[in-house]
Amino acid sequence: MExxxxxxxxxxxxxxxxxxxxxxLRGSLRSIVKPSYKEIKAVEDISFHIAEGEIIAFIGPNGAxxxxxxxxxxxxxxxxxxxxxxxxxxxxxxRKQLAYKIGTVFGQKEQLWTHLTPYDNFKFFGAVYDIxxxxxxxRIEELKSTFELSEFxxxxxxxxxxxQRIRCEIVASLIHKPKILFLDEPTIGLDPVVKENIRTLIKxxxxxxxxxxxxxxxxxxxxxxxxxxxxxxxxxxxxLDDSMEKVKYHYLDKKIIEIKMKEEMxxxxxxxxxxxxxxxxxxxxxxxxxxxxxxxxxxxxDTDNLMDITISNVPLESIITxxxxxxx
Amino acid sequence: xxxxxxxxxxxKWRYGQNRGNMRxxxxxxxxxxxxxxxxxxxxxxxxxxxxxxxxxFLNLWQxxxxxxxxxxxxxSMSQMVWYVILTEIMWFGNRNAMLTNQISNDIKxxxxxxxxxxxxxxxxxxxxxHFGDVTIxxxxxxxxxxxxxxxxxxxxxxxxxxxxxFIAITFLLGLFVNALIRIAISISSFWIEDAKPIHxxxxxLILVIGTLFPVEMFPIWLQPFIKCSPIFVITYGPAKLIxxxxxxxxxxxxxxxxxxxxxVVSILTVLYQKGVKRLNVNGG
Amino acid sequence: MLxxxxxxxxxxxxxxxxxxxxxxxNRTSFLMNVIFMILNNASFIIQWLILFQLKxxxxxYEMNDVLTLWALTASTFGISxxxxxxxxxxxxxxxxxKLDAFLVQPKNTLLSICSSKSSTSAIGDLIYGYLVIIxxxxxxxxxxxxxxFTVLGGITLTAFSVIVGSSSxxxxxxxxxxxxxxxxxxxxSTYPEGIFKGTxxxxxxxxxxxxxxxxxxxxxxxxxKAIYLVAVTVFxxxxxxxxxxxxxxxxxxxxxSNLMSARV
Numbered sequence: 023m024e025x026x027x028x029x030x031x032x033x034x035x036x037x038x039x040x041x042x043x044x045x046x047l048r049g050s051l052r053s054i055v056k057p058s059y060k061e062i063k064a065v066e067d068i069s070f071h072i073a074e075g076e077i078i079a080f081i082g083p084n085g086a087x088x089x090x091x092x093x094x095x096x097x098x099x100x101x102x103x104x105x106x107x108x109x110x111x112x113x114x115x116x117r118k119q120l121a122y123k124i125g126t127v128f129g130q131k132e133q134l135w136t137h138l139t140p141y142d143n144f145k146f147f148g149a150v151y152d153i154x155x156x157x158x159x160x161r162i163e164e165l166k167s168t169f170e171l172s173e174f175x176x177x178x179x180x181x182x183x184x185x186q187r188i189r190c191e192i193v194a195s196l197i198h199k200p201k202i203l204f205l206d207e208p209t210i211g212l213d214p215v216v217k218e219n220i221r222t223l224i225k226x227x228x229x230x231x232x233x234x235x236x237x238x239x240x241x242x243x244x245x246x247x248x249x250x251x252x253x254x255x256x257x258x259x260x261x262l263d264d265s266m267e268k269v270k271y272h273y274l275d276k277k278i279i280e281i282k283m284k285e286e287m288x289x290x291x292x293x294x295x296x297x298x299x300x301x302x303x304x305x306x307x308x309x310x311x312x313x314x315x316x317x318x319x320x321x322x323x324d325t326d327n328l329m330d331i332t333i334s335n336v337p338l339e340s341i342i343t344x345x346x347x348x349x350x
Numbered sequence: 351x352x353x354x355x356x357x358x359x360x361x362k363w364r365y366g367q368n369r370g371n372m373r374x375x376x377x378x379x380x381x382x383x384x385x386x387x388x389x390x391x392x393x394x395x396x397x398x399x400x401x402x403x404x405x406x407f408l409n410l411w412q413x414x415x416x417x418x419x420x421x422x423x424x425x426s427m428s429q430m431v432w433y434v435i436l437t438e439i440m441w442f443g444n445r446n447a448m449l450t451n452q453i454s455n456d457i458k459x460x461x462x463x464x465x466x467x468x469x470x471x472x473x474x475x476x477x478x479x480h481f482g483d484v485t486i487x488x489x490x491x492x493x494x495x496x497x498x499x500x501x502x503x504x505x506x507x508x509x510x511x512x513x514x515x516f517i518a519i520t521f522l523l524g525l526f527v528n529a530l531i532r533i534a535i536s537i538s539s540f541w542i543e544d545a546k547p548i549h550x551x552x553x554x555l556i557l558v559i560g561t562l563f564p565v566e567m568f569p570i571w572l573q574p575f576i577k578c579s580p581i582f583v584i585t586y587g588p589a590k591l592i593x594x595x596x597x598x599x600x601x602x603x604x605x606x607x608x609x610x611x612x613x614v615v616s617i618l619t620v621l622y623q624k625g626v627k628r629l630n631v632n633g634g
Numbered sequence: 635m636l637x638x639x640x641x642x643x644x645x646x647x648x649x650x651x652x653x654x655x656x657x658x659x660n661r662t663s664f665l666m667n668v669i670f671m672i673l674n675n676a677s678f679i680i681q682w683l684i685l686f687q688l689k690x691x692x693x694x695y696e697m698n699d700v701l702t703l704w705a706l707t708a709s710t711f712g713i714s715x716x717x718x719x720x721x722x723x724x725x726x727x728x729x730x731x732k733l734d735a736f737l738v739q740p741k742n743t744l745l746s747i748c749s750s751k752s753s754t755s756a757i758g759d760l761i762y763g764y765l766v767i768i769x770x771x772x773x774x775x776x777x778x779x780x781x782x783f784t785v786l787g788g789i790t791l792t793a794f795s796v797i798v799g800s801s802s803x804x805x806x807x808x809x810x811x812x813x814x815x816x817x818x819x820x821x822x823s824t825y826p827e828g829i830f831k832g833t834x835x836x837x838x839x840x841x842x843x844x845x846x847x848x849x850x851x852x853x854x855x856x857x858x859k860a861i862y863l864v865a866v867t868v869f870x871x872x873x874x875x876x877x878x879x880x881x882x883x884x885x886x887x888x889x890x891s892n893l894m895s896a897r898v
């Protein structure tokens with residue numbers, strides 16, 4: 023079956039002008055008389071398509087243009103070039119209409135009323151999205167059990183822990199059964215257990231309701247656990263758009279070997295092997311299997327001298343860091 | 351171990367600090383001042399309010415003094431208009447949201463605790479920052495105020511330039527006392543939920559009684575009370591000296607100002623120390 | 635159309651209700667704010683007592699008129715700050731990129747913003763206005779008229795605030811301009827019309843519409859004149875329409891502009 027493209031971005035661009043500050047007292051005075059501006063291309067010529075039901079990771083370092091892109095897709099900002107279509111709606115032309123179809127969670131900005139209970143909040147958002155009273159109740163009941171909110175659904179939001187709060191934020195954005203959920207760094211500042219919990223829930227929403235999820239994150243864990251496809255942006259441009267598997271596969275030709283030896287031993291220089299860390303009896307090396315096989319490397323090691331050995335793939339984190347470096 | 355570390359740290363800190371003491375606060379002052387230059391436009395826009403307020407009072411007094419040769423309670427119209435302009439400069443030029451809101455917010459949010467482990471005195475820091483904030487505003491208000499006064503009320507008949515140094519002293523001390531009282535009110539946020547209502551009352555006390563008319567216009571039985579209130583040292587005293595200077599008056603104003611400073615600073619120190627202790631006990 | 639309006643108004647009601655609920659969580663603070671604001675307003679009576687000692691009529695007003703003026707100023711301010719306090723935070727929302735949260739909602743952005751905040755002390759202002767009207771020179775007709783002007787004035791003040799606040803869409807420190815102009819409204823509206831002359835009075839019926847929010851209603855409250863009542867009503871409607879239009883223009887600029895203040 024031909025999959026429907028629910029988000030389409032065609033050559034999206036956004037340029038900002040920023041006032042530049044000058045140093046010192048004289049500089050300050052000069053800036054008043056004649057401010058100077060610097061152009062920043064926050065997003066430059068980005069194109070991608072996302073199919074209905076996909077979970078996509080949109081990642082990049084700070085200031086890479088992630089949030090700007092989300093804002094253009096949700097109709098908050100108009101692109102300075104190119105066009106976006108979200109569920110066949112042009113966000114900057116029919117923002118309100120689009121609002122019924124999307125949910126947004128901005129990790130660092132709260133949309134909940136902190137002095138109200140989650141329950142009251144959900145009722146409020148029910149009214150925002152014109153959902154009938156009965157329907158809201160049913161929806162809250164449903165989400166309450168999925169997101170396990172019953173314990174604190176009547177506690178004011180400001181008294182909740184960060185993890186509980188973000189769960190409520192997500193529920194609030196799901197009240198109107200959106201087709202697409204935009205998550206801007208949803209797990210920022212959360213502890214590992216809560217992170218895991220949030221991920222499971224997002225995955226469940228995607229599976230049970232076929233909801234498309236557009237996720238930006240710094241957290242590699244989020245991406246690894248949730249997404250099948252990854253788009254990496256840097257300096258406003260897409261540097262990589264590929265399936266998670268391919269990304270990993272592409273970098274799978276590199277292995278990490280960690281060795282603990284009985285006695286200190288120097289490893290000779292071998293082509294295709296990079297020493298990452300060498301401290302006393304501990305050694306950590308990276309092996310490029312295109313140049314030299316693991317077997318070959320192991321031969322170089324004196325097996326009698328070995329106490330412990332671990333061979334692992336390069337973590338996604340390093341892969342991404344490397345991609346940033348390579349492609350920009 | 352930790353205790354020893356703490357003690358040596360404190361010791362070092364104190365001795366290390368003393369040297370650069372004033373320099374530190376001067377630097378804070380200078381930096382804040384430079385920051386306000388960034389927003390010079392704000393200050394200019396702030397004129398709108400200042401100008402309008404003076405303008406309204408000018409109209410009011412012109413209406414009341416239907417004949418400009420009249421004297422009301424010993425004040426000519428020109429003196430009256432100058433009085434209002436000067437008190438408004440001292441009052442509005444010295445306004446700063448930092449003193450009224452920021453301190454309270456810092457206390458309420460607990461972020462005052464971050465300042466505690468920094469090697470500066472919170473009180474000095476606040477004052478340095480406050481005056482950095484208002485310096486340019488004050489000068490500009492003074493400039494505009496004087497021009498408005500010259501246009502609308504003419505030259506002050508009894509003003510002499512040789513009195514200016516004395517006037518400047520009381521003027522500055524008045525600003526200082528005002529800032530201190532503001533801080534003291536804000537510091538009360540350690541105990542009360544919302545210090546805003548107290549600020550309003552203080553605002554109104556000075557504004558209604560202290561800027562619009564000189565003390566002489568109040569009923570005689572009320573005048574001694576007003577002369578003991580902050581109004582005397584903050585607005586009435588300095589303004590009166592400009593309008594009608596006398597050495598006797600100068601000495602009594604400065605004397606009152608010094609007494610006010612001593613009292614408010616003592617109260618502030620006690621309040622601050624108790625408040626911080628309370629913060630430590632409650633953990634912010 | 636009508637159902638849309640109904641839904642919008644329901645949301646405004648809900649916002650205000652929630653806001654007031656929040657303020658009442660801390661009862662002492664709530665009561666302090668309300669009571670002190672009443673006292674605060676009342677303190678100006680001292681000023682006028684002294685002024686009226688110097689002269690019997692000031693700008694065509696006697697003590698009674700000044701009291702009505704203050705009552706109306708306080709109550710219109712109260713209505714505006716209880717129901718539409720968000721309008722006064724517009725520059726702040728614009729500058730800090732906080733409009734985004736409202737933009738992803740399918741409701742009228744301006745209405746949502748206006749009703750998103752509420753000021754507690756404004757309740758004191760509203761109460762003060764009614765106290766003065768009830769205590770001094772009470773009649774049912776006066777009370778009804780006063781209520782009508784209070785609501786209209788509250789809406790007009792809000793519309794004014796939205797228009798001046800929208801200047802933040804144009805330049806960075808629009809907040810200061812807005813604050814100053816809102817302050818000017820209040821400042822002028824606490825003094826008798828008659829002390830101002832010529833051009834200034836013209837300004838007070840146009841750019842800074844104190845004349846329409848305060849002076850005309852005072853005349854009507856003194857002696858009923860239908861024409862003034864109509865003028866006040868028409869002006870309120872026009873200014874509100876203008877506010878929506880200006881905001882809409884600004885919003886377009888916000889979304890399409892290339893000026894980034896703090897909204898990466």
